[in-house]
Amino acid sequence: METSRIPYLGPITAGFPKASEGYEDCPIDLQALLVPQPAATFFFRVVGDDLRADGVPAGAVLVVDRSCRPRRGRLAVVEQDGAFLATRLGDTPRPDAVVGVVTASIVQMGRG
Amino acid sequence: MLVHVDANNFYASCEKVFDPTLRDRPVVVLSNNDGVVVARSSEAKALNIDMARPYFQIADLLRRYDVRVLSSNYTLYDDMSNRLAAVYRRFTDALEIYSIDECFLSFDHVPPDRLDAEARRLRTTAGRWTGIPVGVGVAATKTLAKLANRLAKKVPANDGVCVLGDAASVRDALGRIELTDLWGVSRGFQCRLRSLGIATPLELAEADSHLVRRRLGVVGQRIALELRGQRCIPMEVIAPDKQTVCCSRSFGTETRRFDDLRQAVCTFASQAMVKLRRQDLAAGAVTVFVDTNIHAPPGVKQYHNARTTGLPTASCDTREIAAAAVRALRRVYRPGYSYKKAGVLLHRLVKRSGVQPNLFDRRDHGRAGRLMATVDRINRRFGRGAVRIAAAVPFGMAPSGLTAGRTVHWRGRCDRRSRCYTTRWDELPICYAKSA
Numbered sequence: 001m002e003t004s005r006i007p008y009l010g011p012i013t014a015g016f017p018k019a020s021e022g023y024e025d026c027p028i029d030l031q032a033l034l035v036p037q038p039a040a041t042f043f044f045r046v047v048g049d050d051l052r053a054d055g056v057p058a059g060a061v062l063v064v065d066r067s068c069r070p071r072r073g074r075l076a077v078v079e080q081d082g083a084f085l086a087t088r089l090g091d092t093p094r095p096d097a098v099v100g101v102v103t104a105s106i107v108q109m110g111r112g
Numbered sequence: 113m114l115v116h117v118d119a120n121n122f123y124a125s126c127e128k129v130f131d132p133t134l135r136d137r138p139v140v141v142l143s144n145n146d147g148v149v150v151a152r153s154s155e156a157k158a159l160n161i162d163m164a165r166p167y168f169q170i171a172d173l174l175r176r177y178d179v180r181v182l183s184s185n186y187t188l189y190d191d192m193s194n195r196l197a198a199v200y201r202r203f204t205d206a207l208e209i210y211s212i213d214e215c216f217l218s219f220d221h222v223p224p225d226r227l228d229a230e231a232r233r234l235r236t237t238a239g240r241w242t243g244i245p246v247g248v249g250v251a252a253t254k255t256l257a258k259l260a261n262r263l264a265k266k267v268p269a270n271d272g273v274c275v276l277g278d279a280a281s282v283r284d285a286l287g288r289i290e291l292t293d294l295w296g297v298s299r300g301f302q303c304r305l306r307s308l309g310i311a312t313p314l315e316l317a318e319a320d321s322h323l324v325r326r327r328l329g330v331v332g333q334r335i336a337l338e339l340r341g342q343r344c345i346p347m348e349v350i351a352p353d354k355q356t357v358c359c360s361r362s363f364g365t366e367t368r369r370f371d372d373l374r375q376a377v378c379t380f381a382s383q384a385m386v387k388l389r390r391q392d393l394a395a396g397a398v399t400v401f402v403d404t405n406i407h408a409p410p411g412v413k414q415y416h417n418a419r420t421t422g423l424p425t426a427s428c429d430t431r432e433i434a435a436a437a438v439r440a441l442r443r444v445y446r447p448g449y450s451y452k453k454a455g456v457l458l459h460r461l462v463k464r465s466g467v468q469p470n471l472f473d474r475r476d477h478g479r480a481g482r483l484m485a486t487v488d489r490i491n492r493r494f495g496r497g498a499v500r501i502a503a504a505v506p507f508g509m510a511p512s513g514l515t516a517g518r519t520v521h522w523r524g525r526c527d528r529r530s531r532c533y534t535t536r537w538d539e540l541p542i543c544y545a546k547s548a
Contacts, residue, residue, distance in 0.1 A: 037241075038195075038198065039195040039196075039198035039199050039241055039242065040195075040199075040240075040241035040242070042533075042534065042541070043534075043537075043540050044540060044541050044542065044543040045540040045541070045542045045543070046542075046543060046544075046545050047542050047544050047545065048544050048545040048546075049545065050544075050545040050546055050547045051545040051546075051547060052545075053547075056545060058545070061537075061540065062543065066240060066241050066242070066243065067240070067241050077543050079132045079135065080132075082132050082135065083132055083133075083543075083544060084132055084541060084542065084543035084544070085543060085544050085545075085546045086543045086544065086545050086546065087545075087546040087547070087548060088547075088548040090548065
């Protein structure tokens with residue numbers, strides 16, 4: 001005769017509810033702060049130290065939002081002579097040359 | 113009204129967004145394994161470079177015209193496709209993702225006099241936000257919207273947007289195209305239409321509905337009715353549950369060894385399982401197929417075969433699926449053949465929450481599920497294949513050091529693949545700091 005084992009699923013436990021019941025929230029999400037518009041946001045790595053005074057040292061990661069309007073004086077990534085440049089926009093930025101406006105610069109300090 | 117929106121030269125356009133040296137230059141993208149041309153930039157089209165031509169046949173021509181040749185980078189295209197869909201979703205929730213570069217949208221909420229403006233806003237927003245140029249067609253039915261999009265691209269004065277808002281504009285549009293330009297009309301179907309005396313799209317739209325139904329069946333009737341503005345092909349707003357997930361490649365070099373095939377099959381199974389878990393699905397059966405090189409010179413022995421292995425309970429565990437795939441492979445493998453391609457197909461897919469538990473199955477599925485979730489997380493963070501079953505090898509962008517000196521004979525060619533600019537921290541596009 002064939003036999004089969006029936007699994008014993010274990011006892012059910014119950015106890016006091018957590019005191020924080022109903023007060024849970026999600027941990028802080030950096031993405032929500034830095035990337036409000038994910039479909040239009042791209043990251044770029046910075047080469048060169050020219051913009052250190054603007055909070056953009058070499059190696060920084062720029063958050064570039066293509067949905068923002070490029071205005072005079074904004075830091076932006078533009079296309080020029082076959083390369084991407086991070087620079088302040090002048091009076092009349094060529095609209096087709098502007099990739100997007102820089103909305104944040106991420107600088108890591110290291111963990112050592 | 114319905115909208116059909118698609119990206120222009122999608123793969124080539126994705127590459128141009130992230131590589132400023134490609135601006136105004138002809139670009140072609142090759143299929144997996146660098147086999148044939150699958151995408152051309154507008155500059156490459158202007159050079160009359162054919163689609164689907166094998167690369168080796170046109171390599172000289174491409175070099176002569178200084179065409180940039182790239183391997184396909186599906187990681188990048190997939191991300192850009194998702195971004196476009198997110199932009200479209202700002203215009204309507206009723207969105208059907210038809211393919212990687214095409215969507216249907218409902219504009220039923222847009223008043224007729226606003227259609228053109230709204231369609232143009234869709235086009236400029238998509239272009240501005242993602243860098244990808246798109247074409248937009250608006251009409252009463254899917255078939256007409258697709259046709260409108262064709263005219264949006266073909267007629268320069270339309271500037272990428274075409275609205276077929278009334279009977280007169282539909283009539284005019286139908287007069288500008290061939291039968292085979294219509295969605296669903298193949299060459300064979302065109303012949304059958306001709307035999308009924310229908311030679312143009314306009315004649316199809318105006319043909320007697322019962323005659324069309326009798327002689328061409330439901331499919332023909334559906335096309336005819338859609339051309340008259342009657343919706344017969346519904347919007348599939350929620351993507352239907354996937355029926356199968358497949359992963360297959362041609363090998364860089366052919367192989368006769370079972371071990372190579374086993375390694376390939378285990379790797380394909382692993383990749384297919386990642387796709388499966390991302391959609392929260394489990395597979396109830398695995399099919400493995402192997403092919404020799406169909407382009408081999410006459411006289412070379414050919415062999416194609418496939419076998420399916422079923423699982424007692426639908427699974428999302430790579431170890432279980434890979435083991436089943438290897439069992440299937442043992443049954444199809446024949447020594448003495450030179451194999452060019454293998455693949456793994458997962459089917460009998462079910463939602464993970466809907467898996468029928470087997471009363472006599474004592475394995476701990478919760479534990480396997482947690483293990484797989486952890487593996488997927490690690491691989492997202494450290495690169496695909498950083499953690500994998502021992503029988504598989506890392507694929508695609510994983511650092512070559514991970515192969516630990518083993519020669520991987522079968523790995524596909526992708527010599528000219530661009531970086532994964534939007535999905536990997538170590539592959540971001542670079543920009544040079546320049547003070548004003």
